Amino acid sequence: MQRPLEGIRVLDLTVALAGPYGSLLLGGMGAEVIRVESPSGGDIARTNPPYVGDHGFHFGAPEEGDVSLTILNRARNKKSVTIDLKSAEGRALLLDLAKHADVVIENMSEGATGRLGVAYDDIAAVNPAIVYASIKAFGEPSIYPGTKGMDIIVQALSGIMDVTGFADGPPTRFGLPIADLLAPLYACNGILAALIQRGRTGKGQHVEVSMLDCLASLMAEEHFDIFSGAGYPTRSGNFTDRLVPFGVYETSDGHVAIVAFSPAWMRGLFETMGRPDILDDSRFATRGPRMKHASELNAMIQQWTRGHRTEEVVSLLIARQVPCGPVRTALEVLGDPRLRERGAVVELEHPRHGKVGATGMGLPIRFSAAQVGFDRPAEELGASNEAVFGGMLGLGAGEIAALKARGAI
Incomplete structure (x- = not known):
């Protein structure tokens, strides 16, 4: 069967978790995701232990051929290309790619896209039909200038910690990076809505999601203001x-x-x-x-x-x-054969060694007339340079080699 987003091309400028999870979902639904990473090392998540390679899993320094388990999870169904966006040649290359794209998704720190010359206005100038999605911690400009947008900081500012835990205990962090995982769900909704609108108008637009906005909006589902006024604790x-x-x-055993x-x-x-x-x-x-x-x-x-x-x-x-x-343990859930059969959780694959015996996120959306899922393992850094720059932009092998020699890719 076809995939719902076949024919949609996404330029992925994201790092860490919030952005890459959004592009992962788009890739799982059939979009062609081209992940743009720095040639000097790529996504910071590539250095997250544990690593897996020739000698299995380990938490030490990565060896030749080792890949971070984090990357095996978050970079599936994506092509990896390297571009130095700080160089003029690299920026020009990115803008050329944007002419052939439908979506750009980014979660850079505040002001970074402007400094690099790849903000929405820059991309829209070469492709007015682009749907450009930004995932930020506190919006842009930030409503908390100078505050780093880490998941735990967003949780702290959102109030979710205040309502998590016991009444006589301290505020408690949610057990998963919920802000990092929730914001991309809203971003994908916004991207798909903007693509539908573009189908009517022919025009793209800028879609912005704030991690803090997402958590704060959910806080209002419970009427804590009214219950607190009546003497009920926020943490229960x-x-x-x-x-x-x-x-x-x-119970006697759990x-x-x-x-x-x-x-x-x-x-x-x-x-x-x-x-x-x-x-x-x-x-x-x-x-x-x-x-x-x-x-x-x-x-x-x-x-x-x-x-x-x-x-x-x-x-x-x-x-x-x-x-x-x-109340099941995490290991019981990850090993549940029924959830594996439904594709909620799946086994991860190394690009060279195949299945590695570790569990990854599945795509928990089922379609009656479309196929979805993650069927391509994460690529090694820059593995698709020749295919993308040659096949999409028509660059020859000599031109690609020259760009690499100059550090642009």
């Missing part, structure tokens, strides 16, 4: 008091998540516990009083779950149609 740990019973409860806020689910839970009398207790009969006495109700439920194994709790509650599930 493993429980959501306004929906109690709703939370993670300890933990289980239970959701039972509807009358039918509550009855199923309490009858399974052998405590149908709880339904007649004025503290728990309706939602308002239940919120005020959430800690007492959660203690009753946890006393019961602690007396049973996780598997037993889940089996008993599913039989009563009460929503529940075991």
